[in-house]
Amino acid sequence: MTVTQQRLSANHWPGLDVVPSGPRARVSARIAKRLFVAALSRLDVTVIAGDETWGKGGPVMVIHRPEEFWARIGRHQLIGFGEAYLTGAWDAEDLGGFLQVLAAEMQDLVPASLQKLRAVVVKRPPRTQKSNTRNSQTNIAHHYDLSNQLFELFLDPTLSYSSALFEGDPELAPADELEAAQGRKIDRLLDEAGVGEGSRVLEIGSGWGELCIRAARRGATITSLTLSVEQKALADERIAAAGFADRCSVEICDYRDVTGSYDAVVSVEMIEAVGWQYWRTYFETIDRVLAPGGKVAIQAITMPHDRMLATRNTYTWINKYIFPGGFLPSVQVVDEITREHTTLRMSPAHSMGQHYARTLQLWDEAFLAHSTDVLRLGFDETFLRMWHFYLDYSRAGFASGYIDVNQLTFART
Secondary structure: OOHHHHHOEOOOOOOOOOOOOOHHHHHHHHHHHHHHHHHHOOOOOEEEEOOEEEOOOOOEEEEOOHHHHHHHHHHHHHHHHHHHHHOOOEEOOOHHHHHHHHHHOHHHOOOHHHHOOHHHHOOOOOHHHOOOOOOHHHHHHHHHOOOHHHHHHHOOOOOOOOOOOOOOOHHHOOHHHHHHHHHHHHHHHHHHOOOOOOOEEEEEOOOOOHHHHHHHHOOOEEEEEEOOHHHHHHHHHHHHHOOOOOOEEEEEOOHHHOOOOEEEEEEEOOHHHOOHHHHHHHHHHHHHHEEEEEEEEEEEEEOOHHHHHHHOOOOOHHHHHOOOOOOOOOHHHHHHHHHHHOOEEEOOOEEOHHHHHHHHHHHHHHHHHOHHHHHHOOEOHHHHHHHHHHHHHHHHHHHHOOOEEEEEEEEEO
């Protein structure tokens, strides 16, 4: 059992068993109920709390313990909403469908007049999660060092933990298409970066080695950076088994410390862990190590520019329970940073949001199908609910269009 896995094992969820109480909690609970009922009463959902029902009909949410539910969202807003699901205060049979309706209306769920109070009400990210050189490895370990066996339960054989790229309509893609779709995603990135025979490639964020293996098959040599000890161990095994240990080097190294010169730089869904304070450093580092004539291809989860500006100092449920220090850029801010601070120029983005919605749906189905195996690994029922919520919460964001994922290609002018 890994150190991170021990931390998340049974009966180790500090504070989750404490329901907000006291005069302030009672006042905020009443306000939260009024806002929640007003917002959801106009949506295509059905919300049931005891003998009360709201909504216009659609995916059903059942609030089992209303007093706890209102108290949690009153004091902790969206974090409390997620925590109330973890404790079983509410449930939804079609969790993804219910969350998708909410995600589609996310910008308007709270009245505009009250959104001006965001900076006063919402919590700011703790300093200990800021993705500087001191905290980054701890942030990464929180998620990626959970257990390689856990990820093997629900990922496809490539162990790709990022959006796939399906052929045709992704909503119609069968589950057995996922492996090929993950390979298609990686191959497109390598094509965009011009990776071929003799290419010197830098990968920022190793995953479990699949991109290394595919680049090596093309005749490239790859230096791959990771801060996850667990990922490196399995990536090294997979690369060796594929016969490419002489072409691939997986290193425990912060991207800021990389040296050398590379014909291509690729990075798959790693920028989300960089933190908005370091996006400039991230791209300046890539610019520094990119050889003349080189190209860059990254895959990035993104959000609309206005939402990015409004929420960059917000501490979220995802930050607290899944990805400490994470934050999504916008395509616009990536373009602005690279234009203002590097010699890199971005080509038009290739959007894949609906492909991610389907990818997450397949992961969630596989995760739930292996619930017993997850418990055997030492995780508890709260962890099961947490990850089901995380996967469906994320899927709802992509399916509704609230967030997107893009492949972005850069070259020097």
